[in-house]
Amino acid sequence: MLFTDSVPADALGVVAAAVAMAMSALGYVLAKSWSAGAGVLASASRQLLGGGLLLPPFAVAASRWRASSSAARGPRPPRARVARMAVDGAPRHDSPPAGS
Incomplete structure (x- = not known):
């Protein structure tokens, strides 16, 4: 197959x-070294804080890239109206039906 x-x-x-794979290995090594002698809560807090600090620059770069690539493609075609279900199960529409 391969x-x-x-x-x-x-x-x-x-x-x-x-x-x-390299990022996963780096994460494993850092988690092992940072958790040496620390409690579970402290170790999880460090990992969440580190991830929270590393994620925003990539999110900003991705959104700028997407904005620039969509501007180069031109305007989007209009989206079809999609009926969504409310919490009680009744259908609702984002805009009124055509002709009303």
Whole structure:
């Protein structure tokens, strides 16, 4: 199933998998070194704080990239109206039906 000639490996996918594996290994090493002698709550707090500090720059970069790529594509086609269900199960619409 792997490494057959039917489908070539995607270079971007291979790089993404390698980066994900390296990040996972780094996280394991850091979690082990930071939790030495610390309680469970302190260790979890450090990990959540670290993740919270590292995530916003990537989120901002991704949103700017998405905005620039969508601006280059042009305007979006109009979305179809989707009926959503309210908490009580009755259908509701974001806008009134056509013709009313």
